[in-house]
Amino acid sequence: MLTQPSQKYRAYPVVNLPERQWPARQLTQAPIWLSTDLRDGNQALFEPMNRERKLRLFHELVRIGFKEIEVGFPSASQTDFDIVRHLIDDGLIPDDVTPMVITQLREDLITTTVRSAAGARRVIVHLYNAIAPAFREIVFGMEVPQIIAMVEQHVGLLKRLTDQHPETQWVLQYSPETFCMAELEVSLAVCNAAIAAWDAGPERPMIVNLPTTVEVSTPNVFADQIEWMDRNLARREHIVLSVHPHNDRGTGVACAEQAMLAGAQRVEGCLFGNGERSGNLDVVTLALNLYTQGIAPGLDFSDIAAVARIAEECTALPIHPRHPYVGDLVFTAFSGSHQDAIAKGFAAQQAGALWRVPYLPIDPQDLGRTYDSIVRVNSQSGKGGIAFLLQRDWGIHLPRRMQIEFSAIVQRLADASETELSSQQIWALFEATYLQAHQQHPALRYQGHSLFDDAQGQGIALQLGADSASARTLRGTGSGPIAATVAALNQPLRIDSYEERSTGAGADACAVAIVEAALPGVPGSRFGVGRHANIVTASVLAVLNAAARFAQTAA
Structure with missing residues (x-):
């Protein structure tokens, strides 16, 4: 029984240091x-x-x-x-x-x-x-x-x-x-x-x-x-x-x-x-x-x-989602009382003032993190339910960090509408946020592409514009279609993760590509999703949607 002391172990002796100084000291450097x-x-x-x-x-x-x-x-x-x-x-x-x-x-x-x-x-x-x-x-x-x-x-x-x-x-x-x-x-x-x-x-x-x-x-x-x-x-x-x-x-x-x-x-x-x-x-x-x-x-x-x-x-070792400072969920509060205190803390916080937001020992932005996922619905009524509906009804399985991001977006809509959101409403929001972002920016609106071999790797000719008649062709080369697309956009976009999945079966099967991208100088990351019968096209669309979401932030 572990409830009783064991004779197998012994306590190491304490040090005879009656005038120890360290407890009264303070770290300064x-x-x-x-x-x-x-x-x-x-x-x-x-x-x-x-x-x-x-x-x-x-x-x-x-x-x-x-x-x-x-x-x-x-x-x-x-x-x-x-x-x-x-x-x-x-x-x-x-x-x-x-x-x-x-x-x-x-x-x-x-x-x-x-x-x-x-x-x-x-x-x-x-x-x-x-x-x-x-x-x-x-x-x-x-x-x-x-x-x-x-x-x-x-x-x-x-x-x-x-x-x-x-x-x-x-x-x-x-x-x-x-x-x-x-x-x-x-x-x-x-x-x-x-x-x-x-x-x-x-x-x-x-x-x-x-x-x-x-x-x-x-x-x-x-x-x-x-x-x-x-x-x-x-x-x-x-x-x-x-x-x-x-x-x-x-x-x-x-x-x-x-x-x-x-x-x-x-x-x-x-x-x-x-x-x-x-x-x-x-x-x-x-x-x-x-x-x-x-x-x-x-x-x-x-x-x-x-x-x-x-x-x-x-x-090849994952970092725990609750790891101090860096875990994906470490700045996420599910408790209603925590959410209330954090929201009031942000409302009271002044730029340049002493950091005093309850439950947050550090400003997430100092670490390149965003505030988007800090105050959100709990796992019973929010993130878990949203992810479940998307997977069950629409065949979309979200990566964990994307669940965090999207649940914050859904929460904002739920707060504004003051009603329960249906699966159809959640899907419409998902489409507008992740699948159609490029359509809101004529300079990034996808019209078509073609691939070609290049001595440096995979090449792409990307047609972007408000319509096919006015589309311009951008060219880029990289280690694959995703890297080539980033090169064609000529932006310092960094792709941190990529996942591909399929929805449906047979003739109705569709490829889904999900990218997580970062942009130097912009806190946090952005996800983009592409859906198409062809996985390469889906990947290109995912990159364009991520880039468009950064453009929305800048605007």
Whole structure:
């Protein structure tokens, strides 16, 4: 029975720190950020990222503003080794970005790691070994003096190897893995041994990284551990104190926040908390928590949906709809009392004033989100019913984010009419919004198209105009009909998602294409739908309808 205490487990002891300072402190600045998406996050995937996806995510991390990025485990993976060399040899690492490579304490692995990173402007080499009693006794069969000697030996080796490459600035990062489960005196002795072996100082920068490899206690205990280490580390003025929280107890973000109060200057994590077991620190959540306290995070999440889509595509992991700040439903209130309070908050909110909208800790527009889906009918009488009627009566199955958008549109009509909307009325609204938008804009009104092969890919000749006689022909080339259509429109339109479905059967079958598009500088996204017997024509119409909806916004 889980209702009774178990003799299988024990509570980890609290830290004897009677004059702890961190509870009275207040965060005033963002930490140094290190993204571990390409290593810690990558090794936790069902299928690790290939070269293309890993490079795509690297460039996105650079765009977001990360100045330190763990790019891989080059001694354990030929793919990682090759990617590290590609980034360095092809000059793809900006001058203000430092890559990090990780390795265990083994001579051959350290040698390979140095070889992978040699020639870079600046590199962090991350050495780690587990030090907690269970690991010392069960995994390694070693005593503490042997652990210390092993650290001294391998840090000394790294120092000798890196001294042979003075063209690169080498930074040592040492992590006593399982720090949160180890005796503090042992952690201090091991870290000080690494500091002395590296000879940390003004010309020999060093990071001491303290991980909650597996969360085993409450965040306040971890903060006490960090403050104790902060007080006692040797050569503290020459050390960057870092933390790497995992999320086994669901408190990874809390551990990071309290560790920063306790003296941590740097945090490691993944964009949306991906990592082994329950994941690790969610960098997006921590960064935006700081933002809501008036602290500039130094990372650009002003188009959070685009960041989420890239992360989902690269990792093949979906983001939960209730994920803080980024989930599709996180700014959606179904409760009537919540809706009322939010509506009154928006009515009272003044431009440039302190943000005071109830139930919303952050302005969605700061993240590139819109207000359209915030106040809407609940799942019993609104979104669920609308989606059900469209699927049952009209054969249209809406993607989840489109359900959110369309239910807000239906809600506005329901509020104006003050009557219950029929299935026919909902379908008429759907047609006008998503299927016929292009007809309201003569410059985008579809008259026909033809496809042609091009040396660069698929070409399209698109006839648009008020009627066939006055139609103009636009040409574009892309990887397929959708990309070619976007190119022909000559707009910075970005297609974030595409789905195709069919309605009916036999001679009455019809193809339905749904696109989600974004336009730089315009908050949120827009959906467009095309319906035609030919799926290519349906896709072209979907893009035109999405573009027309952006034009409606501009008008």
